[in-house]
Amino acid sequence: MRTLFIGDVHGCADELDALLKECGWQPGERVVLVGDLVAKGPDSAGVVQRARELGLKAVRGNHDEHVLRWYQGQQKPGKKLKPEHQHVLDTLRRADWDYLDALPLYLRLPDVNALAVHGGFLPGVSLRRQRQEHLLNLRSIASDGTPSKRVDGGAPWASHWRGPELVLFGHDAVRGLQRHPHAFGLDTGCVYGGRLTAYVLPEGRFYSVPARRMYMDMHAA
Numbered sequence: 001m002r003t004l005f006i007g008d009v010h011g012c013a014d015e016l017d018a019l020l021k022e023c024g025w026q027p028g029e030r031v032v033l034v035g036d037l038v039a040k041g042p043d044s045a046g047v048v049q050r051a052r053e054l055g056l057k058a059v060r061g062n063h064d065e066h067v068l069r070w071y072q073g074q075q076k077p078g079k080k081l082k083p084e085h086q087h088v089l090d091t092l093r094r095a096d097w098d099y100l101d102a103l104p105l106y107l108r109l110p111d112v113n114a115l116a117v118h119g120g121f122l123p124g125v126s127l128r129r130q131r132q133e134h135l136l137n138l139r140s141i142a143s144d145g146t147p148s149k150r151v152d153g154g155a156p157w158a159s160h161w162r163g164p165e166l167v168l169f170g171h172d173a174v175r176g177l178q179r180h181p182h183a184f185g186l187d188t189g190c191v192y193g194g195r196l197t198a199y200v201l202p203e204g205r206f207y208s209v210p211a212r213r214m215y216m217d218m219h220a221a
Ligand SMILES: [Mn+2]
Pocket: 036, 061, 062, 063, 118, 170, 171, 172
């Protein structure tokens, strides 16, 4: 059975449709979205609806987590929701929230020796002991070992990962497609006018489609 791993969709429902088609996806083939299904793009509800109806698997991204916290009333008092998040609150339906709420922070797929996570993790620490903040937001590890959510906070975290699992992750549109020995970063900035990218097993091939347009300015985000 094929498994398609897909980078940060961010509400780009048309591009998700196009990418599934580009991959030759057939119902029944496994799809794993690496998080940030919603926010910033035009049709977050459409993306979650497709994920539900097509039976796609996914891991939780930082934006999925953020809107869920607001939906569940856990927001900090006095904080205001950004428009791109308010739009998600205004458009998702109950079943969509239930889908997001059920998303795990990471997903192991032992049958293909792979692992999906949105942000990253600290190599050498078991997954269940990782901080949620890192699973959702990690981007870099400095030379002294300090983890950072910043792109300029050191080397990409995944460059330190020695396997054995192949890790598929997202959350780093600035670095774009990352190809490390045992980890691939799939966020190629579709919502910023880049591309939506998939990595497919067992064939070991990347597929991508262009964004229909720039939905958000990367530097304004
Ligand atoms: Mn993210």
